[in-house]
Amino acid sequence: MMEASSDAAVDQLDALFQRQREAFSFASAPSIAQRREALKKLESLIASYKDRIVEAINADFGTRSSVETLSSEVALTITNSRHIRKNLHRWAKTRSVWNHSSIPGKTQLQYQPKGVVGIISPWNYPFQLAMVPLITALAAGNRVLLKPSEITPNTSDLMKRLLAEMFDETEVAVITGGPDVGEAFSALPFDHLFYTGSTRVGRLIAMAAAKNLTPVTLELGGKSPAIMLRDADMAKSATTLSFGKFYNAGQTCVAPDYLLVPEGKGKAWADALMGAVADSFEDLVTDTDYSGIISGQHYQRLTGMIEEARQGGATIIQPPHDAEAMQAARKLAPTIVLNPPEQAALLQEEIFGPILPIIEKPTTADMIDYVTARDHPLALYVYSKDSRAADEVLTKTTSGGVCVNGTILHLAVEDLPFGGVGKSGYGAYHGERGFREFSHERSIFRLPGWLPAGLLAPPYSGLMKKFINWQIGK
Helix, strand or coil: CCCHHHHHHHHHHHHHHHHHHHHCCCCCCCCHHHHHHHHHHHHHHHHHCHHHHHHHHHHHHCCCCHHHHHHHHHHHHHHHHHHHHHHHHHHCCCEEECCCCCCCCEEEEEEEECCEEEEECCCCCCCHHHHHHHHHHHHCCCEEEEECCCCCHHHHHHHHHHHHHHCCCCCEEECCCCHHHHHHHHCCCCCEEEEECCHHHHHHHHHHHHCCCCCEEEECCCCCEEEECCCCCHHHHHHHHHHHHHHHHHCCCCCCCEEEEECCCHHHHHHHHHHHHHHHCCCCCCCCCCCCCCCHHHHHHHHHHHHHHHHCCCEEECCCCCHHHHHHCCCCCCEEEECCCCCCHHHHCCCCCCEEEEEEECCHHHHHHHHHCCCCCCEEEEECCCHHHHHHHHHCCCCCEEEECCCCHHHHCCCCCEECCHHHEECEECHHHHHHHCEEEEEEEECCCCCCHHHHCCCCCHHHHHHHHHHHCC
């Protein structure tokens, strides 16, 4: 049975949804000029809140690099909004399309708001992964209900205050609460539901939405591979791979989840990665550029994964550190696991932490086979000086996105759609693709006034029969 506070939150959720549903109409949808002005004001408001955003996220994580927060949460949100705002008039314009049919008439595509959009956001980037979908939904002319993660309460409360400064609750509202509220949220008959999080919960979201035939965007995760071909530049590649893996202490949905290297090269790559870690962090306990783990429960899960791999015969490599002080600070040292057993949790579950298994394979073909035998990942990384060799990997695999000779940075390119494939999710957003995701693409066909109505209705004339034969090709 739900607690009284959960009951109250669910009642509030229902009331907010009904108010937004009653307030929405196609006639009252904001104009493109009004949407652009709202985004501009919101960008300024976010910039003015930047210090409070850093403080709130730092409080939620215990330690969160302020540079990482400013870059991935504040700057990335503002640049995405600015890109949308500058291009919105072009994306939203009703456009003519070529009529390839044999029926004369004018063909057009019109973009309409869907209505009331629900957004469920995660804890790992608690501001950006809530605000970018919200901004995109607003750009499409929708009203939005946002359910942020209960694991990051300081950030959730801050977003609630920030958005209340600018929007009436009939336009944008934030509802906080735990799993009971999330379950009730996903059961509402939204016009579109957007979820970022785990594959397990994503399945539940999709099933709940299906009861209302609500269209869903699922931004999930999975095990994103990094592949080092034989000619990869070890020093340079280790630096960029280390950056992507240990950014936010590995708590990134597109972080490399395992590394495939040529047979006999595992130890060399582990040493190169540890060298990159040493160059990046002087003292892991006190270095504020190295982020903490979100919760004690998640910390225990990660350390359990490492110990299981150790017991299974894997080699564990970590930089020098004070284990007790690290645990007290809820920080986990960057960890390389050489050749873990195949059934280890590290190779079966998305890690979501600063642990990188390294697996040796004899050939590129073996690496490709290893990737394709598993669920389609959200991201794939391939390193090679030979573009044709890299393209071979891309041609024979699939993933939500790709970065060649680097990691995670494709996420920051506003013109590229971001989304998964298969069990890493479906639907996409960012830039124009996001605008379309939150819009109804309405087809319009205008018949010419000169077309005789009698041609279309029985009794069918010989001309109509000739026309059909011409279409068939007789």
